[in-house]
Amino acid sequence: MNDSWTRAIREAEDAFWQIVFSARKRVGNRGVLLPKRFGTKQKIRRFLRRRMSPCLAERVMRNLQLRKIRGRLAIPVGDGIGAPPILNTKRLSQAKGRATVAVWFGFDREDRFFRVYQLRRRASGGWIIYGRHPLDYPFNRRFLQLLPGCCASCA
Incomplete structure (x- = not known):
């Protein structure tokens, strides 16, 4: 097994949690404010695209459920334990x-x-x-043929 594959997968999984754990200042039950490093969607998108395709980065951003509080980006209040080993x-x-x-x-x-x-x-x-997978592993319905990429920009 190629160690660089495992490292790329670990870094991609950790990227999501790095954004989540960077949020510190809680605003009631409305959300937790992100730091300036992740202050705009473009900054988050750029950070995620270092490790994953643009399509996958967009899906990860939707999973963050970003919102604006007092003019700053925030994530919902919640807890997590990080990427699994x-x-x-x-x-x-x-x-x-x-x-x-x-x-x-x-x-x-x-x-x-x-x-x-x-x-x-x-x-x-x-x-x-x-x-x-399971979100976007490109199989056909019979699970026999691999299809290229998740979209035209990834193909």
């Missing part, structure tokens, strides 16, 4: 500059789950995630 990985397929990897996560024995990631090599040499 990676327990095991398995390469499902690999082609030149592309890979499909199944990753098992889990906090404890009763709470284990897996996701399938599609990775693509960047021109700079690193890896970027452009697909993530």
Whole structure:
């Protein structure tokens, strides 16, 4: 298994939680204000696109449920424990500059789950995630044929 794939997956999962945990100032039950580093949607989008495709970054931004409070971006009040640790990985397929990897996560024995990631090599040499199951793993209905990317810009 390629360690750079696992590192790219871990960094992408941690990116979401890094944004969530950066929020400190709570405004009642309305939300928690984000710092200036993540003060605009464009800054968040740019931060996420370092690790994932533009389409996946947009879906992650929707999961943040961003809102404006007193003219600043905020996230809903809640708690989280962060990205789950990676327990095991398995390469499902690999082609030149592309890979499909199944990753098992889990906090404890009763709470284990897996996701399938599609990775693509960047021109700079690193890896970027452009697909993530169960939300957007591009299978056809019979689960036989792989379809390219999640949208035209990712293909």
